[in-house]
Amino acid sequence: MVEMRGLFDIILIVMVAMLIWVATRVFRGNTPVDRLQASDLITTLVTAIIGVVGLAQQSTVLIDLGIALAAFSFIGTLAVARFMGEGKVF
Numbered sequence: 123m124v125e126m127r128g129l130f131d132i133i134l135i136v137m138v139a140m141l142i143w144v145a146t147r148v149f150r151g152n153t154p155v156d157r158l159q160a161s162d163l164i165t166t167l168v169t170a171i172i173g174v175v176g177l178a179q180q181s182t183v184l185i186d187l188g189i190a191l192a193a194f195s196f197i198g199t200l201a202v203a204r205f206m207g208e209g210k211v212f
Contacts, residue, residue, distance in 0.1 A: 130178040134171060141167045158202055165195035 144167065147160035169188045176184030204210065 127178065130174055133174050137167055137171050137174070141171070154206055158199065158206065162195065162199045165191065165198075169195070 141164060144160050144163050148157050148164065151157035151160055169192045172184055172188040172191065176182070176188065
């Protein structure tokens with residue numbers, strides 16, 4: 123299990139580094155579409171981080187939390203994309 127723990131640590135470090143790098147795109151995005159894609163990628167990375175931590179700790183609650191976050195992220199992305207395209211939310 124020690125080898126897997128080191129692997130989980132490396133994966134988490136890489137994901138957090140990607141998260142920081144993508145967060146700059148949210149603030150420096152040229153267009154609203156760039157910002158939307160960056161925010162969607164942030165939620166995807168956070169979902170993956172929650173999944174990796176859930177696997178490392180063998181916690182089914184964290185896996186369920188990651189699945190719920192992915193579902194809410196999908197609905198939020200659809201709502202923002204529709205608002206940007208048509209000017210209405212629902």
